[in-house]
Amino acid sequence: MTNETILPPKFPLGWEEWVALPDLGLPAIKAKVDTGAKTSALHAVRVEPFGSEAKPQVRFIMHPDPSDPSIEVVCSARVKDKRAVTSSNGHTELRYVIEAMAKIGEKTQLIEISLTNRETMGYRMLLGRSAIQDDMSVRPTESFLQEQLSYSVYKKRRKSAVQQRPLRIGILTQSPSNYSNTRMIEAAESRGHTIETIYTSRCYMAINGHKPEVHYRGKPLDRYDAIIPRIGASLTFYGMAVVRQFEAMGVYVLNTADSIGKSRDKLLAHQLLAQHGLGMPTTAFAKSARDTKDILDLVGGSPAVVKLLESTQGRGVVLAETRKSASALIDAFRGLNAHFLVQEFVKEAAGSDIRAFVVNGKVVGSMMRTAAEGDFRSNVHQGGSVKTVKLSKEERRAAIRAAKILRLDVSGVDILRSDSGPKILEVNSSPGLEGIEKATGKDIAGAVIECIEANVPTIYRVGQKG
Numbered sequence: 001m002t003n004e005t006i007l008p009p010k011f012p013l014g015w016e017e018w019v020a021l022p023d024l025g026l027p028a029i030k031a032k033v034d035t036g037a038k039t040s041a042l043h044a045v046r047v048e049p050f051g052s053e054a055k056p057q058v059r060f061i062m063h064p065d066p067s068d069p070s071i072e073v074v075c076s077a078r079v080k081d082k083r084a085v086t087s088s089n090g091h092t093e094l095r096y097v098i099e100a101m102a103k104i105g106e107k108t109q110l111i112e113i114s115l116t117n118r119e120t121m122g123y124r125m126l127l128g129r130s131a132i133q134d135d136m137s138v139r140p141t142e143s144f145l146q147e148q149l150s151y152s153v154y155k156k157r158r159k160s161a162v163q164q165r166p167l168r169i170g171i172l173t174q175s176p177s178n179y180s181n182t183r184m185i186e187a188a189e190s191r192g193h194t195i196e197t198i199y200t201s202r203c204y205m206a207i208n209g210h211k212p213e214v215h216y217r218g219k220p221l222d223r224y225d226a227i228i229p230r231i232g233a234s235l236t237f238y239g240m241a242v243v244r245q246f247e248a249m250g251v252y253v254l255n256t257a258d259s260i261g262k263s264r265d266k267l268l269a270h271q272l273l274a275q276h277g278l279g280m281p282t283t284a285f286a287k288s289a290r291d292t293k294d295i296l297d298l299v300g301g302s303p304a305v306v307k308l309l310e311s312t313q314g315r316g317v318v319l320a321e322t323r324k325s326a327s328a329l330i331d332a333f334r335g336l337n338a339h340f341l342v343q344e345f346v347k348e349a350a351g352s353d354i355r356a357f358v359v360n361g362k363v364v365g366s367m368m369r370t371a372a373e374g375d376f377r378s379n380v381h382q383g384g385s386v387k388t389v390k391l392s393k394e395e396r397r398a399a400i401r402a403a404k405i406l407r408l409d410v411s412g413v414d415i416l417r418s419d420s421g422p423k424i425l426e427v428n429s430s431p432g433l434e435g436i437e438k439a440t441g442k443d444i445a446g447a448v449i450e451c452i453e454a455n456v457p458t459i460y461r462v463g464q465k466g
């Protein structure tokens with residue numbers, strides 16, 4: 001009989017093991033266990049710091065599978081430290097150090113990781129001794145003693161994966177401190193993201209197939225995870241080009257340039273929605289002055305609404321009470337070479353319309369806008385007032401379908417309540433948050449940020465978006 005204490009069974013590690021770093025969106029990495037190194041190291045390229053001094057973050061790209069560099073995962077994490085690290089070849093470099101939960105077999109622990117380019121190394125990760133706990137033992141002659149994972153997880157794109165890492169978000173806007181932007185900034189920061197405003201008109205672009213970039217204040221912009229386009233009507237043409245450029249860079253944009261263009265072109269939007277059988281006020285459009293009478297007949301005669309195609313906030317929307325005034329108005333607009341459409345007047349809507357705020361395929365808030373006394377236009381900018389409203393099933397369905405047809409992740413769908421069901425007036429691609437949040441008391445800005453978290457891709461394939 002000996003007096004030996006019986007030690008608990010150790011958690012064995014081979015000299016190579018599979019590690020998962022779920023915080024970073026890396027479900028499988030083959031790591032080399034290296035007791036000669038103190039801190040663990042992870043392969044990282046395009047390492048870009050972002051965020052404030054108080055909350056420094058770092059964003060980098062990781063190619064987890066050494067045999068398939070087309071798989072890239074964009075990772076980001078809070079910076080814990082910046083340290084000079086000497087690697088096994090004697091080379092000292094200043095590295096960002098982050099912390100992340102590491103899962104090896106059944107064990108999950110928080111470890112420190114330094115970021116460095118390991119492209120030429122056999123292993124994308126080095127598991128240093130600070131990650132090896134007291135109950136672990138390394139068996140240098142054995143491999144993969146813990147659960148074996150596979151790089152095939154990166155090939156299945158997880159549609160429902162929601163980003164949990166800190167995101168770098170940009171808002172394209174000309175008025176950074178307005179209500180909508182202030183609220184989105186609050187909502188993003190409260191979820192740990194970094195969000196910056198970018199003046200749309202100050203962006204300029206280097207357009208080339210090899211390396212698309214957006215320049216700003218003298219230098220190329222770093223990579224954003226997501227862009228929120230808040231493009232004013234007067235900047236539609238240029239703003240769409242800027243949004244397209246971000247798309248070319250592989251950035252997730254909340255509403256693509258194409259969808260913004262479709263929704264802003266009132267005629268095209270009408271045609272698309274009509275093709276899908278959505279209810280809309282009967283609308284007519286013609287080029288020749290000879291067709292004025294026919295146009296009016298098509299929309300049921302007078303009263304009729306005449307709308308300038310470029311109109312916003314109710315400006316350029318006129319109600320012609322009689323046939324005579326409608327004809328005169330149409331002729332006047334034609335004389336000015338203006339583009340306009342003529343629409344059936346939905347009288348029973350009684351100066352009220354409904355705005356359904358649709359985010360990621362769901363109505364997250366709805367309000368009714370009522371025109372000021374003596375006006376038929378319910379726009380708040382025309383003195384209209386707002387209150388919350390409950391949508392009928394049919395209205396809800398119509399709003400969701402309209403957003404889907406125009407492929408808008410965020411939209412304000414304007415609907416008239418008519419005797420023959422909901423009639424869609426228009427779909428707004430940069431809907432303001434103030435009216436809807438005040439009328440409903442809901443956190444619409446939070447819903448917009450959640451939509452971004454749900455849509456920023458977790459795994460990219462080089463050469464294709466998402």
Ligand SMILES: Nc1ncnc2c1ncn2[C@@H]1O[C@H](COP(=O)(O)OP(=O)(O)OP(=O)(O)O)[C@@H](O)[C@H]1O
Pocket residue numbers: 281305307311312313314315316317343344345346347349351352353371376377378379414416425426428
């Ligand atoms: N066909 C119609 N029948 C009845 N009321 C209408 C009709 N068209 C427009 N209106 C009223 O006029 C308002 C402004 O119309 P519309 O939304 O088409 O204009 P807009 O200038 O494009 O406004 P927005 O800033 O919302 O884009 C609507 O909110 C609605 O109250």
